[in-house]
Amino acid sequence: MPPALVARHGTCSLLTSDGELLAVPGEEAARMLRDMPPPLVIHAPLTARRLGLPPQPQPTAWLDLLELFLFTMPGRTVPPTARGLALALGLDAARIGKAEADLLPDLTDILLDHIAALRPTPAGEEMAALAVRMDHAGWAWGPSVLATLGAAHPLPAESLQPGDAIRVWRRLPKWEETAPRPAPSSLPVSVADARRRLAEMLGTQAESRAGQADFAGAASAAFAPRLTRGDPHMVLAEAGTGTGKTLGYVAPASLWAERNGGSVWISTYTRHLQRQIEGELARLHPDPAIRRQHVVLRKGRENYLCLLNMEEAVNVAGNRGGPSGGIVALSLLARWAGVTADGDLMGGDLPGWFGDLFGRGTLAGVADRRGECIHGACPHYQRCFVEHSIRRARQADLVIANHALVMTQAAWHAMGDDTASDEDNIPTRYVFDEGHHVMDAADSAFSVELSGLEAAELRRWLLGAEGARSRARGLKRRLDDLVVGDARLESPLDAVLQAAHALPAPGWSGRLANMLRASMPSPPGEAAPTAEAPPTPRDTLPNPCEQFLHLLACQVLARSRAGDPAQPHTMPGAIECDLHPLAENVSPAANTLARALDRLSVALRTLIDRLLERLDDESGDLDPATRERIEAAVRTMRRRALSRVDGWSAMLRAIGEVRDGTSLGAPQYVDFIRMDRREGQRPGEQDVGLHRHWLDPTIPFATVLAAPAHGVLITSATLRDENAKGDPEEAERAWEAAEARTGASHLPSPALRAALASPFDYRHQSRAFVVTDVAHDDIGALAAAYRTLFLTAGGGGLGLFTAISRLRAVHRRLSQPLEEAGIPLYAQHVDGMDNATLVDIFRSEENSCLLGTDAMRDGVDVPGNALRLVVFERVPWPRPDILHRERRTHLSHGAPGEYDDRIARLRLRQAFGRLIRSTGDRGAFVLLDRRAPSRLMSAFPDGVAVHRAGLAETARELQAFLRASADGEHTMPPAP
Template sequence: MSAYSPYDAPAIIARHGSFSCLTPDGELLSLDRDGALALIAKAGPPLVVHAPEAARKLGLPPPGQPSPWFDLLELFAFVHPAHPAAPTPLGLSLALGMADGAVDVDRLPGLATRLLADLRGMPPGETREMTNALAVRLRAVGWMWGDAVMEALDLEGPTPRSAMQPGDAMRIWRALPKWEETPPRPAPGSRPVTPAEARARLATILGPGAETRVGQADFAGVASSAFAPRESRGAPQVVLAEAGTGTGKTLGYIAPASLWAERNGGAVWISTYTRHLQRQIESETARLHPRAAARRRRIVLRKGRENYLCLLNMEEVVNTAPTRGAGVTIALSLLARWGLATSEGDLFGGDLPGWFGEVFGHAIVAGVADRRGECIHGACPHYQRCFVEHSIRRAREADLVVANHALVMSQAAWAQQGAANPDDAANDEDGVPTRYVLDEGHHVADAADSAFSLELSGLEAAELRRWLLGAEGSRSRARGLKRRLDDLVVGSPRLETPLDAALLAAKALPAPGWSARLSLADEDVGEPPDVVESDPWSVLALPSPQASEAELINPTEAFLALLRAQVLARTAGASRVTLNGRECDLYPLAPGLAEAAAALSRALGRVAEPLRTLVDRLQDRLSEEADTLDATSRGRIEAMTRTLRRRALSRLDGWVAMLSAFAAPPEEGITPQFIRFIRLTARGGQRRGELDVGLHQHWLDPTIPFAAVLAAPAHGLLITSATLRDETGAKSGDAVERAWEAAESRVGVNHLPAPAVRAALASPFDYAAQTRVFIVNDVAHHNVDALAAAYRTLFLASGGGGLGLFTAIERLRGVHRRIAEPLEAEGVSLYAQHVDAMDNTTLVDVFRTETHSCLLGTDAMRDGVDVPGHALRLVVFERVPWPRPDILHRERRLHLSQGAPGLYDERIARLRLRQAFGRLIRARGDRGVFVLLERRTPSRLLSAFPSGVQTQRMGLAAAAAEIRRFFAETPQGGT
């Protein structure tokens, strides 16, 4: 039990360099770091919001768990699970309906009082009983809020014997509802949706008195063409629609999609690029189905398995929690509260607060997700309560499924592979949609590049070994294949023999400790000086490149060592390996590499073949024992054969195919189908200081497999975005046609037999009146001090509301270090990706909430950030966003630029500028300024900005004066 009370705690809001404090006596103070630390030392644990962030600003290590501070986020997670709140004092105040302006430190005790009052008012019932039991457990392990929570729940006396036991309260799988199997859904019909019907449905969704958006009804009408009947196999109805920001394209395509789904008894899959955008689309469907129950039944959000809470993993962690410390018990108790309240069980981007992992430890969240591909499906005791299985079955009956590009592309790829395995295809988790809407369509090529590439790296191969063999003596809970197959193979030599052979052969994959053997890395994620550059082989307990196959200890590690030696030998200059890595061409091969590749190919084949035999024999059981197999065993066999193909065989077969083509370099003068290269990189998922090396293979044109596996089998496809075409400013018919042809090439519809319906809907915004664009021509952007001064000046000129975009993480961090404290001295809070202990979604939530704050970010903040209103009024780009000059870009620039590589680069830069500018104006009431800190910005890039927007080149001081004047001229506001 805690010896301290939150009612007597000093309250602190930590800033950069200064700290607002409320003493236990009620005195308001503004202290420096030393003064704040002295107050904590004297008055005891403070009352804060987001303890890890406060500790960082105080120069202290993260407080850990159980936290020795009273963190209001922890109390909020207990009292209001599955409710959103930005992790700031204002964010909590808004979530509790207590915000009436600026929130200072004197508000924190009131927030604690309100939260405890909400807890006190919890009605009786099963939820209250579980909450009481969890509160008892939390106080017993020393949770700082334990005493206050027990008092609020009136649990001061002895716990009655009839009450739920604390340990049982964390076993939430006992209380979750079960799903029920339903009969297969018939194939959807082919009845079309006319443009007039789409417009009428849109009007119904919007309701009377809704804002009229120019072009929204037109968009709905043209989108209906994607739902016309397909005329021939392999030729889907394709609509390519560019809809300017503010058109209202989400409801514009939901109108015909929902009408088609209802009319034909099928699901339309709506796909976007990120999980955050999935939630934005899902929120729009509330206009279609205002009642939550109807919306849950007819609209389903789908993600990959790794995003959901795994009840079996949670059970294992709950069972071991008493031996793992109080911090684990606290985190699990709050996860249990969330698990009973969540609607989806979505751990990442769902209704679990994005800051939960930051406060309680990311390892806890990852540990209860199925992130290792170890699902045992029907053998799991919680199978019928599984969140993933619930979402899969709901998706089968839904009208609209909101997914992401990565999921729909992998699903389409599995379906294509299933053509050779009908049993696998027939039992696919989600089935194969016939109608797609691909929002954020400008990312189709990026998503396809990721989905259809191959990577044979140390981390990928080691993860496959762990999936096959299990933890191999470590404390990890990873289950090996033998344990997952369990009673399906025990006692059957026909099944045990190939399984044992595969597991024995799997020892050719990297063994535990492979990264340490591969490289000796210093704590700053770089190669050890001198040793690596002079003798790459000296850090390996492996033979030299000239060793014979018989001498090889581990063929995968030996192959990786040769890759590493080649990339170090052929890259110059950089002494450290950054997150972006170092890479080199594969050809010409270093001595011994072809032989090592051949040996590895044979070793991987020895893993794949017995696995293939095992799959075939498991499939044989389905027919041979059809009269004796129970439904659970049949379901497990079907799921395991599907998993073996996807998790192991597809990867092994891809690696073998890549290695088989390894020795033959591409012919001169022939356009290659694939680009292969070697990359040495620091992997974020590994222990700090560890490196990985891998052979990478990408399609030269990734839209070719996209068109073949997703687009061609579909019946209808709508691809839409605000930035499909490259605006060059040319207005001639030929130039417009070339822009459309380039857009079709970027999204792959040029590979389809039937032409796409093209449509362009202009934005309804008056950009000439609502925006200004400045190019600052007197800032040396290579000088971080000058760059920081520019950001500080511009952010202060706008009074906050600034989004600073960077092309390099190190420059972002350098600018943040220099301006965070000066900005806060002027009342402008600064947040930053790759600096603050928050994920991107949480950072955007904070930025949206704190209307006078500023945010620094990289590419992830350039796309898909929807912050309407005054919270985002300034976008500052530190330089022209030219494409990164890596090997992939070099080869695509060479072969796909149609002889104009310079124009190819300019097109990419213009599209990125359009996407960044599009973050600025999201509603009619918005006003904003776009600034580019690049004096050498070519004029030919300025057509990226909307017609009518004047671009002015001037110095920093003049630009700051113009920004102040622009925002002073017109009343501020937004929607």
């Protein structure tokens, strides 16, 4: 029997090969492992990190049960912990106990028994073939799995062979085209109809939720027939936590779709809520097959498995021979691809920890993250997961998408992209859940960024790999068979490729760093700095984009308080400065670059126009596949290249329009320079770019999406910031602010407003504290406060931070003392796991604690005792950057301070909303910021009295409240 190990912070549970269960320090466990056979573990990379060991090479010699689980039960997700795996495999709580290392052999036996049961099935044949390939590649589980399946190499000739098993794309079903769906009719959904549909979905045994039927009735107004073009029915509906708003809006949406033969698009800000809504639709369609016909989840192409990229990855990995972590990972992906519902790599039925085990680059390599899809020319086109989802969405009643995709496709349709409707199926009815993020999503969707990384990525997309070892396909490779031999097409394609050389060439980031070091003045008495390496011939070529980026970097460094770029440790994470007034030579360099981009734009337009002409000229001769390829190529060039180049050119031409500060009214855009280090860049290298944001991004949202629609419902638990509750004037101001943040104020008719209170008894279910004796600038004191509170609660704590650096500093001081008390600690930005996986762990480990930043503040749904304490490190004021400064000045309606307060209160409301998710929940909210002003305390629900006290007193009251809650009692809060 191999040893087994469960690593924690500081201590480990170790089961020796002799069956002795030990609790040993991490350092000792690491030493003992050197003299032991490879152990059973769960999540090998995390285990190695906790033992202070270097990353395990792939394939790892350790027997990682997550790999065996994924091989055995593909298409299922599980928290990557001993307890999470045990619960998923059906072990009872008594056997799980404290989830020590002696549990791992039992989990191994269960999984191997499951494999043995599949031996006589087609799935068993596939597993045997893959296991042979994986064993040859060095998979640690190979011998055990092969023995369990009774398989040996070579397999019988009549059996599925390893090379065929991993080529899963040959076995996937094909989609078939269907007739276009007619335009929907306009039959209304009455309030009574919506309430009736809701009752049908809930059934007679469902828990009655106050306000849910009222919410469904209010939501039905968004599905009334439109009376005037450009004037949709806009409904703003705030529904307190626990109202049941998802089924509340699904009721009228599904009924409208059925009656009118159209699609309703439900949009969320987070991937987690997309999947949550999909799960709740089992109430509407209990049969999974029927639900699949009527409900589709859509994301951007980069989220899905690309079968062509996977084929290329398999071929490359297979040519290497010998042990190969690539083959192991790709074989497990093949197992998953054969059973997945939709091929979604990010947040779907592929466990989020897959990338942790095999590297995020593995997933990036098999997704279409480079935007190089060749559509109809792909041999796997009719099996493509993306194309499947697009065609299913055309016929679906409900499409669950995300804000970014919805806004982008609406923008393309508004710009007159005549190929947009083929892929995007523009709806007339929208539901925006997480509506408080509409402005954020619009800000991202409608902004423009001319940075080194963005421009270099476009060059790579156009030219492909330039001498480096890469599978990058350039435009010529993707279009070659469409244009070869046709001079009218070859000429503009060559012009595109030539013009693309104006964009940053490979190695631009290092050259920029060298140029900045060389241009920095030396302190008195010191020699001038020199570049780290002599310039190469490429360095000396005049590249207009690189020259412009260098000037931007010089301006931002000159006007910021940044450190020395020659000493990366002195540089902050990101620095910004206003574009105006311009530094010397920026305007001429911008003009030069604009002319170069114009040449690229003209060439792209000519190529696109001539491809469209070919569609017309050869309409009777082109086969459907070629026609669709041309349309897809045109659509992709417009979206991936032309729109970007045109946006950059417009921004560059506007640079000369100097803002002198005397013009009346607010500007339309905010232009600024930003410099920061991006993922994948080396120490000392930074990206720099010119950014343009709409001052009010809800203007393009209202113009391109809301106005053309017939009905829009925007809902959230935190649409409004009502400061002085009970004051009619304040209530009106709160609604007006909500309309401004959602774009409703830019539409002709006023929005219908609805507000449904939460059904929870916050007075008895929750407590709120502001700790008054923790210094905000003392990390040690902050960590001690978290430790005290988490220990007092016995775990079940969510710690929220406004800065990643502070989170990491607290985690270093907090992990070991909590582990010693039996409280596992997990952290975003530390544990190397995606957010969904961390939340799954937190939900399954009832006494664990989790640290996180923004994404955890309003993206966590953990009902029950697993979340009983939320601790916020400080008031979540908005980041004081240039963009916020301008919006604060021009959108605050004369009260900049109130603008800041409103943002902070809404964030506090979102954070508090993580705490109580069901009528049985009890929990406390603690703010560790003694400077928190009283005017922000209205962020908390009615009935929640906020107590200001020292840490010791807060801990005592917290303990008494949680103990009484555990005993089933209610403690009355003292009078405020």
